Structure formats: C-alpha cells, structure tokens
Amino acid sequence: MATIHDVALKAGVSVTTVSRVMNNRGYISEATRTKVYAAMDELGYQPNEIARSLLRKQSNILGLIVPSVSHPFFSELADRIEYYAYQKGYKVLLCNSQLDPVKERDYIEMLKRNRVDGIMMGSHTLEVDDFMSLRSPIITFDRQIREDIPYISSDNYEGGRLATERLVSQGCRKIAHICGNLQLDLLANRRTDAFRDVVQRHGVAHLIIQTDMNVFDQARYEQLLRELLVAHPDIDGIFATSDIIGAFALKECELAGKRVPEDVKIIGYDDVNAARWLSPELTTIRQPIDDFGKLAVELLSKQVEGETVEIRNALPVELVIRGTA
Amino acid sequence: MATIHDVALKAGVSVTTVSRVMNNRGYISEATRTKVYAAMDELGYQPNEIARSLLRKQSNILGLIVPSVSHPFFSELADRIEYYAYQKGYKVLLCNSQLDPVKERDYIEMLKRNRVDGIMMGSHTLEVDDFMSLRSPIITFDRQIREDIPYISSDNYEGGRLATERLVSQGCRKIAHICGNLQLDLLANRRTDAFRDVVQRHGVAHLIIQTDMNVFDQARYEQLLRELLVAHPDIDGIFATSDIIGAFALKECELAGKRVPEDVKIIGYDDVNAARWLSPELTTIRQPIDDFGKLAVELLSKQVEGETVEIRNALPVELVIRGTA
DNA sequence: TTGTAAGCGTTATCAC
DNA sequence: GTGATAACGCTTACAA
Numbered sequence: 131m132a133t134i135h136d137v138a139l140k141a142g143v144s145v146t147t148v149s150r151v152m153n154n155r156g157y158i159s160e161a162t163r164t165k166v167y168a169a170m171d172e173l174g175y176q177p178n179e180i181a182r183s184l185l186r187k188q189s190n191i192l193g194l195i196v197p198s199v200s201h202p203f204f205s206e207l208a209d210r211i212e213y214y215a216y217q218k219g220y221k222v223l224l225c226n227s228q229l230d231p232v233k234e235r236d237y238i239e240m241l242k243r244n245r246v247d248g249i250m251m252g253s254h255t256l257e258v259d260d261f262m263s264l265r266s267p268i269i270t271f272d273r274q275i276r277e278d279i280p281y282i283s284s285d286n287y288e289g290g291r292l293a294t295e296r297l298v299s300q301g302c303r304k305i306a307h308i309c310g311n312l313q314l315d316l317l318a319n320r321r322t323d324a325f326r327d328v329v330q331r332h333g334v335a336h337l338i339i340q341t342d343m344n345v346f347d348q349a350r351y352e353q354l355l356r357e358l359l360v361a362h363p364d365i366d367g368i369f370a371t372s373d374i375i376g377a378f379a380l381k382e383c384e385l386a387g388k389r390v391p392e393d394v395k396i397i398g399y400d401d402v403n404a405a406r407w408l409s410p411e412l413t414t415i416r417q418p419i420d421d422f423g424k425l426a427v428e429l430l431s432k433q434v435e436g437e438t439v440e441i442r443n444a445l446p447v448e449l450v451i452r453g454t455a
Numbered sequence: 456m457a458t459i460h461d462v463a464l465k466a467g468v469s470v471t472t473v474s475r476v477m478n479n480r481g482y483i484s485e486a487t488r489t490k491v492y493a494a495m496d497e498l499g500y501q502p503n504e505i506a507r508s509l510l511r512k513q514s515n516i517l518g519l520i521v522p523s524v525s526h527p528f529f530s531e532l533a534d535r536i537e538y539y540a541y542q543k544g545y546k547v548l549l550c551n552s553q554l555d556p557v558k559e560r561d562y563i564e565m566l567k568r569n570r571v572d573g574i575m576m577g578s579h580t581l582e583v584d585d586f587m588s589l590r591s592p593i594i595t596f597d598r599q600i601r602e603d604i605p606y607i608s609s610d611n612y613e614g615g616r617l618a619t620e621r622l623v624s625q626g627c628r629k630i631a632h633i634c635g636n637l638q639l640d641l642l643a644n645r646r647t648d649a650f651r652d653v654v655q656r657h658g659v660a661h662l663i664i665q666t667d668m669n670v671f672d673q674a675r676y677e678q679l680l681r682e683l684l685v686a687h688p689d690i691d692g693i694f695a696t697s698d699i700i701g702a703f704a705l706k707e708c709e710l711a712g713k714r715v716p717e718d719v720k721i722i723g724y725d726d727v728n729a730a731r732w733l734s735p736e737l738t739t740i741r742q743p744i745d746d747f748g749k750l751a752v753e754l755l756s757k758q759v760e761g762e763t764v765e766i767r768n769a770l771p772v773e774l775v776i777r778g779t780a
Numbered sequence: 781t782t783g784t785a786a787g788c789g790t791t792a793t794c795a796c
Numbered sequence: 797g798t799g800a801t802a803a804c805g806c807t808t809a810c811a812a
Contacts, residue, residue, distance in 0.1 A: 131570075131590055133789055144799045149791060157797055179568040180509045181789035184804050189505060194549075198534055200728065205530035209523055212551045216558070221565065224519075224549040226537045233541070240546065243504040245456075265456055348731060377732035384734045403525065404729055406673060407702035409709045458805055469783045474807060482781055506805035510788050 132173040141169035152177060183245070192430060193241040195225040195234060196252040201346055202374065202402040203419070204252055207271075210423025211250065218431050220247070227253040242266070248430035251275075254314050267433035269426055272317045280429050282422055282443045283317045289415040289447040290324025293369045293397045296413070298328065300395050300455055302367030304335040306358060308379070309371040311340055318371065321399070325369060337362065341375070351375055355382040366394055367455070373398035373405045376412050380454060395455035410453025418445050457498040466494035477502060508570070517755060518566040520550040520559065521577040526671055527699065527727040528744070529577055532596075535748025536575065543756050545572070552578040567591070573755035576600075579639050592758035594751055597642045605754050607747055607768045608642045614740040614772040615649030618694045618722045621738070621780055623653065625720050627692030629660040631683060633704070634696045637665055643696065646724070650694060662687065666700070676700055680707040691719055692780070698723035698730045701737050705779060720780035735778025743770050 138145045143162055150156050151166045169175075183189045192215055196204040212222050223246060227234035234255045241249055248267040272283045297305050307325045310318060322338065329336040341354060355378050359365065368383075370376040376398025380390055388394045390410060398405060401416035422445065429439045463470045468487055475481050476491040494500075508514045517540055521529040537547050548571060552559035559580045566574055573592040597608045622630050632650045635643060647663065654661040666679060680703050684690065693708075695701040701723025705715055713719050715735060723730060726741035747770065754764045 134791095135789080145790085146792090146799055146801095147797085150798085153791080155791090159797065162797080176564065176567045178509075178570060178789050179565075180505055180514060180570055181804085182791080184503075184505045184509055184788090184806090185790055185792085187804075191548075199524060199537070200531045200534035202527070202530070202729075205527070205533075206525045208530075208549065209525035209551060212524070212549055213553075216551075221569070222549045223516075224533065224537055224547045226534060226541075228538075239501065242501045244546070245503060245505055348728060374732065381732065381734040381736075403673060404527075404732060407699065407706065407729060408733065409706040411706070459807095460805080470806080471783060471808085472781090475782085478807080480807090484781060487782080503805050506788085507807080508788095509790090509805085510807055512788075 131178075132175045133178070134175075136173055137166065137169045137175050140173060141165045187245070188434075189245050189247055190219055191221045191223055191244065191246045192427070193223045193225060193237070193244075193246045193249040194252070195227055195237055195241075195249065197229045197254070198226050198346060199224065202404050203372065203400050203417075206402055206419050207252065207422055210420045211426055214424045214427040218427060220427065220431070227255065229253065229255065231255040247434050250426050250430065254316060267430050269429050271422065271426070273315070274317065278441065280439050280441050280443065281317070282425050282429070282445070284417045284422075284445045284447045286317050286320035286447075287324045289399065289417075290321030290369075291328055292447065292449040293321075293399070293415050294325045294328035296449060296451075296455055297367040297369060297395055297397060298332045298334055300367075300391075302334065302395055304337075304362070304365050305329060305367035305369060306337050306339060306362065306365050307369045307371075308339045308341060308354070308358075308375050311342055321371060346374075348378070351378045352382065355379050356386075359383065359386045359388070368394060368396045370396065370398050373400045373402050373412055373414055376414065376454070377404065377408055380408055380410075380412065391454050397455045401450055405450075405452070408454075413452045413455040414450050416448040416450045418447075421445050456503075457500045458503070459500075461498055462491065462494045462500050465498060466490045512570070513759075514570050514572055515544060516546045516548055516569065516571045517752070518548045518550060518562070518569075518571045518574040519577070520552055520562055520566075520574065522554045522579070523551050523671060524549065527729050528697065528725050528742075531727055531744050532577065532747055535745050536751055539749045539752040543752060545752065545756070552580065554578065554580065556580040572759050575751050575755065579641060592755050594754050596747065596751070598640070599642065603766065605764050605766050605768065606642070607750050607754070607770070609742045609747075609770045609772045611642050611645035611772075612649045614724065614742075615646030615694075616653055617772065617774040618646075618724070618740050619650045619653035621774060621776075622692040622694060622720055622722060623657045623659055625692075625716075625780055627659065627720055629662075629687070629690050630654060630692035630694060631662050631664060631687065631690050632694045632696075633664045633666060633679070633683075633700050635665065636667055646696060671699075673699075673703070676703045677707065680704050681711075684708065684711045684713070693719060693721045695721065695723050698725045698727050698737055698739055701739065701779070702729065702733055705733055705735075705737065716779050722780045726775055730775075730777070733779075738777045738780040739775050741773040741775045743772075746770050 134145045138148045199205050225237040251270040270281045309322045368379045379396050383394050398412045398414040401414045405412040459470045463473045524530050540547050550562040576595040595606045634647045693704045708719050723737045723739040726739045730737040
C-alpha cells in the first residue's frame, strides 16, 4: 500500500508538503496542491491512520463492552452508539463479554493496549479493581462502579412504580415480578424496590422471582415461567424486567390456556422493537435507548476533550400502553 | 501512560531486553526477567498495540459492515463473529451502513485507512467499484460482488423450496410470498425463484410482494401485511423472507380475526431467537448463523495468512417446524 | 545474555 | 511556500 513517501516521490515534492495538503495546513501553491492530489489518486493513496494515531496519541476508537449484542436491548443500544459515534468521527470496537468475568477483564486490557479513547461498559461483572488502573475515560450503563465514574441509566424506580401501579389499577390482585439477579449491584434493582413499595401500599398479593441473569438462556426463561404458572395458577399480573421475559410470559400464558390481557396482564421493560412483534403487542416501560447512545458518546467525547461531565445521568422512562395490560 | 522506555529505565535494562521479555524471544536470564516483570506491573505497563501494529503492518482488527446491528439477524451474526474473532485474537470494528451508500463507502475508506486485516460485508449497496482498490481480504454475506471475492450464503433456493413445499403440503391454496427488493442482486432472490417453481409445479395460486428492503421500517411491514390481507382475504399461506416479517404477518392475521395456523399458515426465514418469542412459535427456515460467523472469521484469517480460500460458500438450511405451519 | 540503532508512516518544529 | 529532521512506541537486525 502506498505511503506518503510514494506520493511525495511521484509528485516531486517532500513528504511535509504532502502532509500539508492532506491536512490543509499552512500555505501551499495551487500548482503543488494539484500535483499532490494527482499523485494521491494515481496511487490510490490512503493515509495510514495507525501512524497518525501513534503520533497524535488518539485512536478515535471507542470500546463498547456488552454482555451480548444478540440481546435486543444491547443490539439496539449498539446501533445507536455506532450512529452517534460515527457522527463525531469515532469508530466502535465491539466486545461481547458473554458475562464471563475473564473475558470482560481480558477485553478491558485489550482496549487499554489499543489505546482506545474511551470505554462504554454495558456489562456487569463484579471485578471493579480493573477499572482502577484505567486512565482513559469510561462510562457505564445502569451500574455505579465507583463514585467518580459517570453512569447512564433511566429512572428505574419510576419505571417499576409505573408498571406496578398500572397492573394494580387494572385490577390485578396477585402479581409476579420477574427480575434479574439482585445480588448484582445494578441500578435496575430499583425497579424491584418500587414493585415492593407499590404492591405493599395497595395490599396486593405478590411474589418476586429472580432469574439468574448471568445467562440469557431462553430455555430457562421458558421453564421458569411455566413453573410459575403451574405453582401459582391464580396469578393475574406479571411485571417482567425485560421485554424478552415479557414475551415468554405471554407465550406461556397462552400455552396454559390463559387469555392476555383478560386473565393475566403483562408488562415488560425496555420497549425494544420486539415488543411490537407480539400479538397482542406488549405493554412496557420504555427506556430511551436512543438517548442512552447519544449521551454515552457525548459523555465520552467530552471527557476526551478534557471537560468534566455529570456523574449521575438518569433519563426518564415512560409507560407505553399496548395490548397486554 | 508508561512506555517501554519507562520500564527499561526502572528495570535498569535496555528497551530491547524489555521487548524480549514481553515477547518471549531470545535468551534472557531469570534475574532480568524478574526485574522487568516487576517494573512492568509497578508501572501498570500495557504495551502500545498501535505502535506494534504500525511496525508489524497488521492491526488484528476486522471490519464488519452490516445494514444495522439492531436487526436480529445481523445482531446474532455480529455476536457470533465477535465470538470467533476473539478466539483468534482479532478485534471487531462495528459499522452500520444504515443501507446508505455514502456511509457504506465512507466506512470502507475508513477501514482501509485504519489498515484492518479484513472486511466482512453484510450490507448491500451497489457500488462495486470501491472494492476494486481494496487490497485487504474481504468477504461478503449473501452477495457475489465479484468473481474473485469469497462469499458466504446459505442454500437459498433450497430454503425457498422447503418453505413453499411445506405450505403446499399443508394444504395452502393461495400463497403470498413477501420478499426483499428483487432489483438488488442478492443471492436471497433464489428463494423467490424456488417459490415460483414450486407453486407453479403444484398449480397453486400465489402472489409475490416486494418490500423495499432499503429500510427496516416496521410501520411499513405492518401496513403492507394489513393491506395484503384486506386485498386478498382468501390467502391461506404466507412465506416471509425473514422472521421479523413473519412476526408481523402473524400479528396482522390475528388482528384480522384469522387463526394461525388453522386459517392461514406462515413460514418465516432465518430462525432468529425472536422466532421463539411468538405464540404460536414461528415455523421457519433455519440459516446457520453460528456457522456463518465461524466461516467468516476463518475465511478472513486464512487470507491474512496468505492461503487461498473457496469463493462459493453455501451452507445448508433446514426447515424448522413449529406452530405456524 | 544484553545493547545500539534503524525503521514502521505520520506530523510538528524549525529552517531556508 | 517548501523541505529536513525529530519524534510517537515498538521490534529486529546486527554487534558486543
């Protein structure tokens, strides 16, 4: 592949001059400019960004760590992040931790070695120490790993409240809440707090089921829901902590001969596209995924520029009423 | 951030020695090795991969261009690609073309400037010329852009045949096929060829609807299906070219008061996870997404090593019978 | 077993 | 207006 030297040679000028026309810096005569451009596309020249990065100490690459892009929430988030990153001239390095702490740590080290300009963590392993040594800007989703690391989340308590209030107001008398692993110190746990509060205030019967969120195991979700409906046939409301779980709840209800929303009402969480693939469409709590992505890139690029940013970034949620509750 | 010089200084050796310790090359005494390691983690040293890449002329980065990772097929494909890339020591740069030719071309140039080791194209714009100048290995999904560029696809004709035969054998007498834009020269169009052949052989009434696949517009899918069911209330079979379209078909059928599979039978394509979120679960043609990802990384890494690879890579498909047909 | 120095492809600094 | 040259952080002959 052609280098700046080849271009200089062909154009009969020095590399400095070539560099100048590329970057539009300093004065250059029209004549040289034309010569250089001619040489450049004659050679199909593309400047080597690696060399530039080395010199500039900036890679213009952002690392994104998620449990798995195959999960709709993260795939939509990744999509928005890429969108805004591109607008600001950043590239996105995709890392799936598969919720494996070893892989996650490994990826963090890789990102450090590759001198990425910033890291976005959508993954939840507990190893906090690894971030300590981290010099580059970092932000997390839905997790406060340290006092000084900015995080993005939505108003989880409000989301939980909205969902539960809806279920109660629609007449549910026994509500199941299916949530992730509460041991993991996620901000998403506030949804469960709200669920407890609302349900107790209204004196509504309820139960809380923790899924082992360490794996996105569809078969497990299915089994869990099935068992739940068998063990508690009188459940008339389900508040799931993701639309995917909500979808399985819907499917298992119908399989069990229960009508939704007549017999059982269901509310999901996230409002991913898939919520509208179901019939009836899923009532859910909408997280502003687009805003998440936009803010993530913004927080990082501001830090790159040396600005300080807000640590707590909680975005509003919204109850989206559709066909299941 | 610490450099190799800092480590050398602290350990009281030369940079060469540090490099040797890092890469396990040549002979080094146990004593120096220990000293160097000590210095390294005292400084939290991480070798600069950018400098390495520059020297080695290998970035160990693979570029992945897809229309949008938010689409389940591509999100699952990206997940598998990342999985296998990681195993081989490659990183993945995520590029969403949004099916915008400008952005796609822009990304290709960007990837060239960043000297990625290979490019995987899951996007479908028509600009072929841009690949001409491409020196780095490249592979495409479901598209043959040039005689000498390897592609990965599944047996699309067989998939179309399997789906249509199933519909016919289940008693469908008027089948709608919803496919992408047939102008785009995609291998996926073979599904439509098969549909035509089978349906004609059996003398079954049919119609073919092209969606403008240039956008993943859910509202459009919805409208299209709704209009179809109104215009042709006697349709009793639908073969959709993706599970997502299949999901919308299912939803619109139920909305129109038609029972699935009793009144209308539906078959999707891809077998993404979402196919099993619906109720009834979607009967579909399974594409081996995991194998796609594995093969993609393999083809690229082999080319990096200088091996030549198979140009045509068509993987087998499979009819997965579930609840809709 | 270890060190010196050149070079990877750029850009910034300073001359001319 | 343009050109040498040093540097970015690393690896690799080639010496010692």
